[in-house]
Amino acid sequence: MKSVFGLGAKSIVVLSLSVSLAGCGLPRSGPSKGEILAGSVEKMGSTYIVPVDERVARAASKSPELGFSREFITAGVVGSDVIHPGDTLSLTIWENVDDGLLAGKGVNATGLEQLQVDDEGFIFVPYAGRVRASGNTPETLRQAITDKLKDQTPDPQVTVARAAGDGATVSVLGNTGAQGVFPIERPTRTLSAMLARAGGVAVDPETAQITVTRHGRTGSVWLKDLYKNPNMDIALRGGDVILVEKDTRTFTALGATGAQARVDFDTPNLTALEAVAKVGGLNTHLADPKGLFIMRDESPAIAAAVLGQAGLKEPQRVAYVLDLTQPDGIFNARDFVIRDGDTIYVTEAPYVQWQKTLSVLTGTASSANAISSAAGG
Incomplete structure (x- = not known):
């Protein structure tokens, strides 16, 4: 009778704890792939789930490029010896x-x-x-x-x-060697020359962004593009304001990655593959390589191209999903460009939850044995 009671007690304890466990759920880094898919537009949710192939990677990677308008580019060099009001x-x-x-x-x-x-x-x-x-x-x-x-x-x-340039000066602000008001003189009549006159940039050249404001109009260019493309080295005008700043774009990495963090861009163009690498890659013990999601509010024009739905007027919530196990999966991740504000989320592999469940149940069984032994003792 004693052994039968002990067996029944253990069974009751394990069953009770198992039911309790199933009801409260297990710790995890975020929603599963299935839960994300359940929120798709096709299932009456609010998010478009878009598998990434070569076409989608190309269409979704279009982002505004920095550069100066024709008005800035076609402005001729001002003679440094011309007199201006205020001189x-x-x-x-x-x-x-x-x-x-x-x-x-x-x-x-x-x-x-x-x-x-x-x-x-x-x-x-x-x-x-x-x-x-x-x-x-x-x-x-x-x-x-x-x-x-x-x-x-x-x-x-x-x-x-x-007094050269008393009426033809520019203001240089931000991350430069020296901020201040500088005259437009013969050696400093272009943007690159004026930046050199101000001591150069004081941030990583890879992420340095130059913005020029003139008569209420603005134009921006990456520093590296300024030197690569002579058309971007615009002629200056009196009253121009030059701002040098570090790239302020960020993306957020969550889920089964090496690190979960908000991450700064360190290059003008950052791909999904590079972004995942920046946070330590996929967690080899947790990550599902079929569940790499890039979530963003997509502009109407790009959403229309990606979804094949003409006439969209509002931004659309889109979750792009990359399957790195496919033959072209890594190539697609390499070609998919990350944009400011993107969220990269990697789901856990399905077996991880089973492993957690078994681990907890094993611990529960051990606890039940201890309780039964105590009761029988």
Whole structure:
């Protein structure tokens, strides 16, 4: 009777704990592949599940490329010697007489300092009146002033000096060697030259992004593309604002990967294969190589191309799934480009939950034996 009671007690304990275990579930890193598929549009969910093949990888990998508009590219180089409103000039006028118009007796040279070009582009010179300076070079302005004075004093000689770029400056901000306002001079009339003048970039060149704002319009370019493509090395204009910043894009990795984290991009183009490698690859003890998901809110244009549904007007939730066990699986992962805000999720292999269940049940049986032994003792 005692052994029968012991067997029954153990059975009751194991059965009770098994039922309890089934009801509460086991710890895991996230939803299973089946649970994700159950939320598909086909099953009245809100997410499109799209297996990735060569066509899908190509269509889904289209992302806006950085670059300057035609308006920036076609702007010609500004001559560094052209005078602009706001420039400050200094004049020296020599007169070929002992008692001239401007110079005192015994002095034949007169200096006029800190002549600022007004908003309309003029300066005032005694006995010459208002003279247009803006749009002229120092040489053409010198000739214009000479012409106005030569009828009033014999053989006047004029020199014009300009504080280079006082009215043609750019602001350089962000991660550079030196931030500040810099004049557009002959050596610094292009974007790359001005960046060099500001001490270069102070972040990894692979992730350095350059943005130029001009009259309310902006354009951006990767630093490496600036040097690779001469068209991106645009001519500067007075008032331009140049911002240098590190790439701010990120993606999130979850599930059965080597690490679960929010990860910064370290290259302009990052593929799914590279992204998984950045977080330590797939967890060999947990990951299902058939369940690599890339989840994103896809733009209407790309969603239409991927899903084959014309006329989409709103962003669509799409879960792209990569099966790395397929012959082209790794190639497709290599060609699938990750975008800012993507979530990469790797599901656990089906056997993992069975393994956890068996492990817990084995522990439960051992506990039941201990309880039965205690009861029988």
